[in-house]
Amino acid sequence: MKRLGAGAAPGTRVPPATRNPNPNPNNRRRRPSWRGVGHLAPARSHEVEVDVVLVGSGIISLFIAHDILEKTDLSVAVVERADGLCAGATGAGQGYLWQLHRDPMNADAWSMALQGRARWRELAAADASFTVDQCGSLLLATTPEEGVELEARVAAVNDALPIEDRATFLPDRESVVKEEPSLSDSVADIFAGAMLPSDGQIDGQATTRAMFRKCERSPRFQSYFGSTVEHLIVHGGAAKGVVCADPTDRANGSKTILADAVCVCAGAWSSTLLSSWLDGDDGDRWRDAIVPRRGHLLKLEVGQRRGRQRLLNHGIMESSYSKHYISLRDNHCVVNHDAYDVTFTATESDIDGALLIGSSRELGDFDQTVNSRAVDDIMRAARRYLPSLLDGSEVLLETRVGLRPFSATGPIVGPVEAVSGLFVAAGHEGSGLTLAPSTADRIVSSLLR
Ligand SMILES: Cc1cc2nc3c(=O)[nH]c(=O)nc-3n(C[C@H](O)[C@H](O)[C@H](O)COP(=O)(O)OP(=O)(O)OC[C@H]3O[C@@H](n4cnc5c(N)ncnc54)[C@H](O)[C@@H]3O)c2cc1C
Numbered sequence: 001m002k003r004l005g006a007g008a009a010p011g012t013r014v015p016p017a018t019r020n021p022n023p024n025p026n027n028r029r030r031r032p033s034w035r036g037v038g039h040l041a042p043a044r045s046h047e048v049e050v051d052v053v054l055v056g057s058g059i060i061s062l063f064i065a066h067d068i069l070e071k072t073d074l075s076v077a078v079v080e081r082a083d084g085l086c087a088g089a090t091g092a093g094q095g096y097l098w099q100l101h102r103d104p105m106n107a108d109a110w111s112m113a114l115q116g117r118a119r120w121r122e123l124a125a126a127d128a129s130f131t132v133d134q135c136g137s138l139l140l141a142t143t144p145e146e147g148v149e150l151e152a153r154v155a156a157v158n159d160a161l162p163i164e165d166r167a168t169f170l171p172d173r174e175s176v177v178k179e180e181p182s183l184s185d186s187v188a189d190i191f192a193g194a195m196l197p198s199d200g201q202i203d204g205q206a207t208t209r210a211m212f213r214k215c216e217r218s219p220r221f222q223s224y225f226g227s228t229v230e231h232l233i234v235h236g237g238a239a240k241g242v243v244c245a246d247p248t249d250r251a252n253g254s255k256t257i258l259a260d261a262v263c264v265c266a267g268a269w270s271s272t273l274l275s276s277w278l279d280g281d282d283g284d285r286w287r288d289a290i291v292p293r294r295g296h297l298l299k300l301e302v303g304q305r306r307g308r309q310r311l312l313n314h315g316i317m318e319s320s321y322s323k324h325y326i327s328l329r330d331n332h333c334v335v336n337h338d339a340y341d342v343t344f345t346a347t348e349s350d351i352d353g354a355l356l357i358g359s360s361r362e363l364g365d366f367d368q369t370v371n372s373r374a375v376d377d378i379m380r381a382a383r384r385y386l387p388s389l390l391d392g393s394e395v396l397l398e399t400r401v402g403l404r405p406f407s408a409t410g411p412i413v414g415p416v417e418a419v420s421g422l423f424v425a426a427g428h429e430g431s432g433l434t435l436a437p438s439t440a441d442r443i444v445s446s447l448l449r
Contacts, residue, residue: 092402093204104160119437137199147192270426
């Protein structure tokens with residue numbers, strides 16, 4: 001374990017004593033319990049104290065912050081190395097809140113998504129700054145075999161959903177086009193479809209901003225942007241805060257945030273942090289536990305609305321997208337590890353009417369630059385499905401790139417055993433927007449335990 005304050009392990013970069021004369025967590029005021037009111041007053045200009053510190057400001061971190069503020073009287077600080085919101089995968093997310101492409105056999109992910117879908121709807125019903133576009137989901141089978149699989153999927157999904165919440169199998173191209181007229185000119189093979197009216201979507205970026213603004217209204221919330229969390233402070237086997245590089249603090253160059261709980265919500269970067277903080281087997285366990293899976297999403301302005309209210313009636317996705325989700329077959333975890341893939345997806349933003357098309361997947365390094373091959377492949381696929389919308393007059397407004405935090409075992413949410421008070425909430429791959437509410441629920445329960 002690398003310790004700060006109580007004596008750093010060899011090789012650990014510790015802020016010089018003159019810059020940080022009092023990092024020893026022993027010197028903190030003791031609090032009677034977790035539920036005690038937080039102490040927000042900075043002990044020094046570069047040292048602050050809260051109950052919980054969250055590393056990262058993606059949707060997972062912000063939903064946890066939101067729930068801590070709503071459900072407890074703890075104070076919370078969000079620390080983000082970028083200068084603003086949506087710097088990670090969250091900024092690229094398409095926004096599907098879907099059940100239809102999930103496997104009910106993977107009971108945990110299924111119920112987390114179901115809970116997430118419901119919670120986003122509740123939030124939107126209670127607060128006008130959040131919206132869920134309840135436009136339903138449409139999956140497309142592009143081969144006869146996929147059509148057979150889709151029919152079986154509809155039966156399985158209906159078995160797992162409440163009786164009033166039904167998916168429908170669309171047995172041929174005609175029935176698909178009737179549901180989704182934007183596909184009428186499609187030159188892609190469409191053999192069948194499936195739809196679930198209760199599925200919906202959010203605008204990931206707008207929702208993240210709304211979530212942040214809501215957190216900011218609480219006096220128990222603090223945020224630090226442009227601050228990179230580097231060290232975990234550990235004392236007596238317990239997490240006691242973090243040290244961040246903070247170039248905006250000219251006098252100190254770093255900031256110490258003391259806290260009785262630290263939750264790593266750093267998306268694809270989470271296991272790099274944890275493996276550097278933990279020694280021996282504990283650290284090794286985290287190496288590559290969560291890896292970046294780069295994804296591209298294109299935002300387009302489409303002039304051709306053809307007199308319809310909406311460009312798309314539903315969110316659309318090729319049914320082969322399901323292969324990216326972990327599913328259970330004969331009690332074995334099955335996950336697709338293709339190095340490169342583009343699967344057609346399309347949604348319409350209910351905020352500005354733009355068309356969002358995607359998406360690519362590339363397992364690799366932490367490269368967040370645009371891969372022109374992925375952009376071309378996404379455009380090519382979308383033109384085949386939606387030729388009347390993408391007739392050449394469309395305008396590319398934005399190319400979004402995000403690193404999905406991929407974990408071969410699904411999201412990793414809860415305490416990190418090696419250090420008490422240390423938690424992780426990461427590894428949500430292509431489902432973090434959907435799973436953020438249930439993730440927050442689990443972390444808050446763990447904090448209060
Ligand atoms: C193209 C694409 C489409 C997607 N579509 C959907 C969808 O339709 N539905 C859905 O549910 N999900 C979707 N996702 C997945 C979803 O976006 C992610 O699962 C989710 O955003 C992950 O959120 P996060 O908070 O864990 O990570 P991130 O959003 O990546 O946030 C992590 C943050 O941690 C910060 N950070 C890292 N290291 C440090 C450090 N040392 N100190 C301080 N800060 C640090 C990063 O800068 C980053 O801002 C999509 C993703 C992509 C890429």
